[in-house]
Amino acid sequence: MNRTMKFNIISLLFISIFVLSCEDDLDVEPNNAQTEFDFLNNPDNAVQLVNGVYNKLLDYNMYSFPWIGITSITSDDADKGSTPTDTGTDKHKMDNLTFSAVDVSFNDVWRGRYDGIYRANNALYYLELLTIDPVLKNRLIGEVKFLRALFYFDLVRCFGGVPIIVEKIDINDSETINQVVFIRKSKQEVYAQIELDLADAIEKLPLRGQYSPNDLGRATKGAAQALLAKAYLYQQKWQESYDMSGEVITSGQYALLADYAHVWREIGENQSESIFEVQATLTKGIRDYTNVQGPRGTPDLGWGFNTPSVNLVNSYLPGDVRKEATVIFVPSVLWDGFVAPNTWNNPRYNYKAYHSSLAESWNDDKGETAKNLRILKYSDILLIRAEAGFQIGMTSEAQDRINEIRLRTGLDPVDSVTLESILNERRWEMAMEHDRWFDIVRTGTASSAMAADGKTFIIGTHELFPIPNDQIIASGGLLTQNPGY
Known part of the structure; x- marks a missing residue:
């Protein structure tokens, strides 16, 4: 495909006034730094500011080895691989379900998402101050809120209740840090924040077809709706999930590719089945x-x-x-x-x-x-619609969506569906796509699934991953640990 059509996420202009993580602060000499006044009077900086939030998706601590370890190697879909002596630091523990709070993968995933949230909060703060076209401003705010919701969705699935930070934080404000940054909220409160961000994003974002080719890959109304449908599914809000997935389906913006094998190849990037992807280039890919x-x-x-x-x-x-x-x-x-x-x-x-x-x-x-x-795909939405539909008694709709998926699989259509058959279809359709662990946990089937794979899932502990020990230490003990760790 023509990679010049991907929107530019690689040329970041990090200005000292919106440095995006405590660890990566830039030491900019005063005579080289752009002043806040200059920045706020240059509307062109708005898009660049938001690109900085997208750029976080490419970092190693986002969707690379740590994420692969805790979302895939843990599950019955995958094994550690490599060689017996190469542990990948802690990936052998992920494979055997013997992980603990000191393992580096959890700290990487935690820090990656909160780096992203920090960027998002700073971007939202400065977007409100910029004097730019209100339509563009609304769209950019919607994009950032979608991304912040995505970061929190990853966190809540992994760790349950986590700190909710939705404002620009002064790293020298110890009182706010102790009261906000280091205090966990409930899982329900995190999901409520996700829903709030996505509802606003849905109002502000255009449909996929309303973007110009140069903005290919940006968050869309359909992406926000798809993520919200998924967040509803994880909370067992079946009717809401059914309705919201229906919004994506009836939008006319998406369709399955004819060939399943093309979905994850370059030929399938940003095509009709794609709802949201992390955009990579040869010089700025998803690291490793x-x-x-x-x-x-x-x-x-x-x-x-x-x-x-x-x-x-x-x-x-x-x-x-x-x-x-x-x-x-x-x-x-x-x-x-x-x-x-x-x-x-x-x-x-x-x-x-x-x-x-x-x-x-x-x-x-x-x-x-x-x-x-691929973060969100149309086939995922069809599966969400089927599962939510089955749960509210819409079995005919569930069967239709499953058969829509099976058209390209080489399998015959089904005459009926059960919850087990829908979840099996989900496994085969989404295999190795970082959802399997979360799926068996949220459906209460993790213990039996892992036992069938020769591994012991500890009920009451493994439903959540441990809060990273480094974060608990940094908080002075204010962050509390999950049960069993």
């Missing part, structure tokens, strides 16, 4: 996302982590094309003609993370590939 999961051995394509499990492979029905599109089997010939040799260390790898050096944009830098990460 593909490298972490690339096949390891000879020839070496990556670190070899997060390999599809036998449990996942055996779960597919015969003839389901999604298995071959999700799992690289060794040996085999890949879609681009590359030969997957038996000199690789593992018998399976994640096909959805594979970035082709032969048939896709490539500059020989495995750490900065131009592969987008």
Whole structure:
């Protein structure tokens, strides 16, 4: 695809007045710094300010190795992979469900999201002060609120109740930090904030088709609606989830791709099935996302982590094309003609993370590939509609949405659905896409699912990940720990 159509998220102009994380403060000499007066009187800075929030999505502590570890390697869909002696620091603990509060992955995920929230809050503060076209201002505010909701959605799924920070924080204001930054709110309060941000974003954001090609990839009304439908699903607000997913479906903005295997390839980026993706380029990719999961051995394509499990492979029905599109089997010939040799260390790898050096944009830098990460997809919305519909007795609608998905799978349509069959369909459709752990936890099936994978899920503890010990120490003990850790 034409990558010049992706909106520019790589040329950040971080001005000292909106430095975006305590750790990354820029030391700018006074004679080189742009004053607040200059900044507020240059409307062109508004878009750049918001691009800085998007840019956070590319960082290593957002959707790379730490996220892969706690969302995928923990689940029955994946194993640690790599080599037996390469633990990935703590990924062997994720695989065995023996993790604890001191493991670095949890601290990375926590810090990544709060860095993003800090950026979002600063952006919102300065957007309100900027004198720019009100239509553009509203849209930009909507984009930032969508992103802030996304950050909180990740946090609440991982840790439950967390601190809610929705204002620009002075890092020297110890009183506010102690009362706001270090105090956990309830899970319900976090979801309420997510709903509030997304409701405002829905009002302010345009439809996908109303953006110019140069703004491809920005948050849209459909993205905010999709994330809200998902947030409702996690809270078992079935009617609200059913209605909101219906808004996305009836908008006419989205459709399934004809070929399931294309969804995660470059050819599928920002196409009709995409609702929201992290936008990557060759020079500014999602740091090490593909490298972490690339096949390891000879020839070496990556670190070899997060390999599809036998449990996942055996779960597919015969003839389901999604298995071959999700799992690289060794040996085999890949879609681009590359030969997957038996000199690789593992018998399976994640096909959805594979970035082709032969048939896709490539500059020989495995750490900065131009592969987008799908965060919200249309098939996810169809599955949400089906599950929520089933829960409120709309079984005919649930069946129709499942059959819509199965049209491209090589499987026959179903004559009826159960909750179990819907959740199975969700597993096969969304495999290796970082939802499986959360799905088995929220549906109460984690204990049995993990037992079938030979692992022990501790009821009353593993529903949440531990609050990072480093954060508890930094708070002086104000942050409380989750049960069992």
